[in-house]
Amino acid sequence: MEIKWLEDFLSLVETRSFSRSAELRHVTQPAFSRRIRALEAWLGADLIDRTSYPTRLTPAGEKFHSHAVALLAAAVAARAEARGETPLARDTLRFALPHTLALTFFPRWLAQVEAGFGPVASRLIATNVHDAVLTLVEGGCDLLICYHHPRQPVQLDPARYEMLPLGVESLRPYAACGKGGVPRFQLPGRAAQPLPYLAYSPNAYLSRMAELALENAQRRVYLRTVYETDMAEGLKVMAIEGHGVAFLPASAVIRELKQKQLALAGAPAWAVEMEVRIYRERQGASPFLERLWRHLAAAGA
C-alpha cells in the first residue's frame, strides 16, 4: 500500500469526482481511477459507490476516511520527527495558504491582526489551493487561508470546518506601464494582432478565476498565450518586463502600481471579486487558537 493512495482517496472524498481529483493530483483520470482501485483491492472492500454521479462513499469508505486521515497524519508526524524537525514553539500556528496569498495578502493581514491581538508566532505552508485544503484536512495545519468564489467553491464540510471571511480581493488585468501611465497592452486586443497573454497553468485556482473574468465581461477578446505558470508572482514579473497582460490579485500589485511599473490593462468589466477566507477545524483547537479565532470573528463583525 502506498501513502500516495491515501492522498488520492482524500482528494476524491473532497471532490467526489475522479476526473477532477485526477487533475488536481496531476495524473490522468484512468491512472487515478486505477490507483483508487488499487487502494480498494488492498483494503479488500469498495470505498466508492460508482453507480451514480456524483459518486458516494460506501459505508466502508466512510469508516476508512477517518483512518486515512489519521494514517497520513501519523506518517507525516513520523517523518517530521525522524528528520529531527524542531517541534513548533508553544502557541505557534501553522498556516496553509496558496503561494500568492503567502506573498501578498498574508504579511499585511498578519501585521494588522497582531496590531489588535498581540504577537502571533506562525509557520507558513505555501502550496497551491488544493494542497492547502488537503493539508487542513490531514491535520497538517491549524488554519487555512484561501480564495473563495461561488463558481469555484472550496469543498470543506461546514459541519467539520468553520470559516471566517477576511476580505475581498479583486483579480484584474495588468500590463507594464508605458509612457504617460498608459499600459503597453490593453484588453480586448485586436483580431489582427492578439495581445500577448500571461496565463495561469490550467489547474491553478486563479486560472479558473481569470477565465471567469474574461467570460463575465461578455466581450470578445483577442489573446495569444505566450507564457504559463501557476504562481501570480511569476506572471507579475513577466508583466513588468513587458511580456504581456496578466490577471493579478490587487494585493500583489499595490507597490507596482504606485511605482508605475504596472498599469490596469482593461475596463472594470474585466474583474472578478474573490473572497479571502480563513478556515479551521471546529474540534480540537488550542486555547491560543481559540482566543485568536474569537478575536478574528469579533474584528470581522
Next chain:
Amino acid sequence: MEIKWLEDFLSLVETRSFSRSAELRHVTQPAFSRRIRALEAWLGADLIDRTSYPTRLTPAGEKFHSHAVALLAAAVAARAEARGETPLARDTLRFALPHTLALTFFPRWLAQVEAGFGPVASRLIATNVHDAVLTLVEGGCDLLICYHHPRQPVQLDPARYEMLPLGVESLRPYAACGKGGVPRFQLPGRAAQPLPYLAYSPNAYLSRMAELALENAQRRVYLRTVYETDMAEGLKVMAIEGHGVAFLPASAVIRELKQKQLALAGAPAWAVEMEVRIYRERQGASPFLERLWRHLAAAGA
C-alpha cells in the same frame, strides 16, 4: 512511501542484517538495500548506521522504529475495519505461530491448557517463523508460539518481550513404513545410490534445523533433494507416499507412527531437540491474558 518499506525496516531492526532480512523478505539483498534507502530518502534521514557490522540504528532510526510499528498497526487495523472484519469477541487471544505448530502442537497444547485453566477463545495466525515474530512486534497478535534453538535464536528483545518454555520437540528423519515396520529409506544412504530427500525451503526455520541435525551426527550422508516445501505437513504427505526421507517434528508424526505409515529413518544421532516457546509483550496485557500467563508460568514451573 510504501507500507512494504516499513515491514522491511522492522525486519531489519530484528535481524540487524541486510542480507538476512532480504532473504526473509524474499527479495535479493540489493533490492532490499535499495528499499531501505528509499525509506530513508522519503524520511530525509538515515535510519541505519552501516559503518560497522552488525549494523546499528541511528538515533533517527531508534525514534522512527516505534512510529513504524504504530503506523503498520494502524494500517492493519484500518484495513480490518474497512473489511468489516468481526472484531474479536471479548477475551479472545490472538496467537501467531508457524504452520507446523498450528497443525500439530497447538491443538493438543490448547486442550491441555484449557483442562487446567478453563476455556480460551483463540484466533490463530499461521505463517512462517519470521512473519510470526513480526506479527508480535507489530502488535498483530497477543501471543507468539515458535521454535527456539541456540543456533537459530528468535530475535526478540528480552526487555520488551517475556517468554515461557512450553516443551521440547525433536526433529528426526522419517520415511514411509515398509514391510515389518522397516523404513523404506534409511540414513545415511549410499554414495552409489543417494537417498531421495524431502527438504525444507532454504529460508524456512526448520531448514536450518534439519541442516543442524545432519551436521550434529558427524557422519557423511548421501542425499539427493527431490522435493522442497516450507511446511512440514507438505513434506509429511510426500514421505507417506514414499517419495523419500524428511525431517519432521515429533508432534507431527504421532498418528502416522502408530498407524505404521511412517517409520524413523535414522539413528538417534540424527536428531535435533528444539524448544517450543511462547512469547508475549511485557506491557499492555489484558487481565485475561495476564491470568492465563500466570497459569502457564505456574504450570511450567
Next chain:
DNA sequence: CAAGGTTATGCATTTTTTGCATGACCGGAT
C-alpha cells in the same frame, strides 16, 4: 432519447523495481 458529462478498459510507452554480477569495505584470522 439525445447530449454532455462521467468512469472503465485495451494497448503501447514510459518509468520503476528487481536480479545478477561484481565492486568496495569491514573485522578477525593467520
Next chain:
DNA sequence: ATCCGGTCATGCAAAAAATGCATAACCTTG
C-alpha cells in the same frame, strides 16, 4: 600486514508496474 569470509553498495540489463492516450461503456439531465 595481508588474506579471507563475510558484509553492503553499485552498474547494468531484464522484468514488472504505472502511466497516458484513445475509446468504450455508462449515467444524468434536459
